[in-house]
Amino acid sequence: MSPGKLVVAIDGPAASGKSTTARLAAEKLGYIHVDTGAMYRAVTLKVLRAGIPPDDRKAIGGLLRETHVALRREGGVTRVLLDGHDVTEEIRSREVTRSVSIVSRHRAVREAMVREQRRMGAEGGIVLEGRDIGTVVFPDADVKFFMIAGIESRARRRAQELRTKGAEPDLDGLMKEIRERDSLDSTRKESPLRKADDAIEIDTSDMTIEEQVRTVVDRVRRIAEGRA
Numbered sequence: 001m002s003p004g005k006l007v008v009a010i011d012g013p014a015a016s017g018k019s020t021t022a023r024l025a026a027e028k029l030g031y032i033h034v035d036t037g038a039m040y041r042a043v044t045l046k047v048l049r050a051g052i053p054p055d056d057r058k059a060i061g062g063l064l065r066e067t068h069v070a071l072r073r074e075g076g077v078t079r080v081l082l083d084g085h086d087v088t089e090e091i092r093s094r095e096v097t098r099s100v101s102i103v104s105r106h107r108a109v110r111e112a113m114v115r116e117q118r119r120m121g122a123e124g125g126i127v128l129e130g131r132d133i134g135t136v137v138f139p140d141a142d143v144k145f146f147m148i149a150g151i152e153s154r155a156r157r158r159a160q161e162l163r164t165k166g167a168e169p170d171l172d173g174l175m176k177e178i179r180e181r182d183s184l185d186s187t188r189k190e191s192p193l194r195k196a197d198d199a200i201e202i203d204t205s206d207m208t209i210e211e212q213v214r215t216v217v218d219r220v221r222r223i224a225e226g227r228a
């Protein structure tokens with residue numbers, strides 16, 4: 001049975017398992033997947049390339065007027081386009097990761113990204129993942145999840161991801177970076193990372209990817225069936 005065309009929000013801190021779960025759950029449901037973190041990363045890449053300090057609100061506001069971020073599905077993979085150029089790999093660099101929480105604090109950046117995310121989700125049939133989807137972007141989302149995990153599992157996951165790219169990450173350094181990003185993301189003034197009151201919390205510390213995906217997909221299907 002087709003699971004209708006719901007809006008599914010998945011929020012949570014860095015490396016909590018959101019991206020993989022959201023991508024695979026969207027595939028199973030036949031939904032679009034939107035990694036909103038990738039959009040903030042693309043803006044950050046442009047800021048760094050332009051030599052603008054990540055905390056320069058005014059210069060970033062100006063730059064945004066000539067910035068276009070888009071996600072395009074190609075051969076089963078989502079490509080991230082910045083002003084028409086593919087930046088899927090570059091946005092995962094350490095430099096971008098270090099600056100993205102600063103750039104995404106600016107109100108102008110958030111407004112531009114949220115506008116685009118709402119446009120993408122207007123027809124439903126979509127899984128959006130990020131920090132503020134269930135609280136700000138789609139406060140009326142049909143299903144909301146909030147994924148959390150212990151700091152060590154999160155650092156191990158990030159290390160594993162980096163190893164597949166040939167890096168040799170240091171676990172303590174990664175834990176420090178994740179903690180810093182959590183702190184910046186949860187204490188900022190504009191739409192901080194926060195669990196929506198009606199979100200279902202999933203602690204992924206001891207869950208396999210399959211279990212995480214099943215939890216999301218089963219819940220979405222149940223809600224869609226209840227409405228059919």
Ligand code: DC
Pocket residue numbers: 014015036037038040041100101104129130131132133181185
């Ligand atoms: O999910 P990620 O680690 O790729 O996200 C990168 C950063 O983007 C994250 O540290 C904060 C920001 N972000 C945000 O502010 N709001 C979102 N909805 C998604 C990401």
